[in-house]
Amino acid sequence: MARVLVVDDQSDVRAMIAIVLRVNRFEIVEAASAAEGIKAFEAAEEGAKFDLAIVDVFLQGKSGVDVMSMMRGRQPDFPIVAISGMTALDFVAEAPDLSNVACLQKPFRPNDLMRAIENARQAIAPVAVRAAV
Numbered sequence: 001m002a003r004v005l006v007v008d009d010q011s012d013v014r015a016m017i018a019i020v021l022r023v024n025r026f027e028i029v030e031a032a033s034a035a036e037g038i039k040a041f042e043a044a045e046e047g048a049k050f051d052l053a054i055v056d057v058f059l060q061g062k063s064g065v066d067v068m069s070m071m072r073g074r075q076p077d078f079p080i081v082a083i084s085g086m087t088a089l090d091f092v093a094e095a096p097d098l099s100n101v102a103c104l105q106k107p108f109r110p111n112d113l114m115r116a117i118e119n120a121r122q123a124i125a126p127v128a129v130r131a132a133v
Contacts, residue, residue, distance in 0.1 A: 003027045003048060004117075007037030007067060008056040008083070013106065017054060020110040034062035041071055050078075052120060054113075057084040065095055072097045079120040083108070100124060 004026050008014045011032065018028045029050070031037035037055065044050050053071060057064040064082065071078050076097070085106040102120035104112060 001025055001027050002051040005029050005037060005040055005050045005053040007031045009033055009060050020113055034059045034067045037067050038070060052079045052117060054081045054083060057082050058086060068098055068101060069095055077124045079124050081116045081120045
């Protein structure tokens with residue numbers, strides 16, 4: 001069962017994502033802030049690691065881009081789906097280490113979320129293959 005970290009400061013969004021992912025047989029860990037997300041990610045490095053993260057770009061207190069950059073700094077081939085209610089998902093240009101993050105604009109449907117997860121997993125596949133060579 002794939003383990004997913006969901007970082008979003010909106011409880012209704014986290015709940016919807018959790019329902020969709022549980023139905024699709026994912027294990028979910030929810031974080032309501034950037035600090036909680038970072039703490040969960042760091043704790044998982046010592047135990048059951050995450051297979052993927054879904055991170056809101058605009059979090060209160062700290063940018064989701066900072067959270068994603070930290071994750072990629074520790075695991076360069078870590079699959080991430082960035083979500084945002086804003087139309088600007090062009091943060092990728094400002095953070096080269098996030099160039100292969102899958103982006104999804106809120107509101108989204110369950111099948112859009114599942115497609116974004118698949119895109120995130122496929123986007124890092126070339127990185128993992130290059131590292132193995």
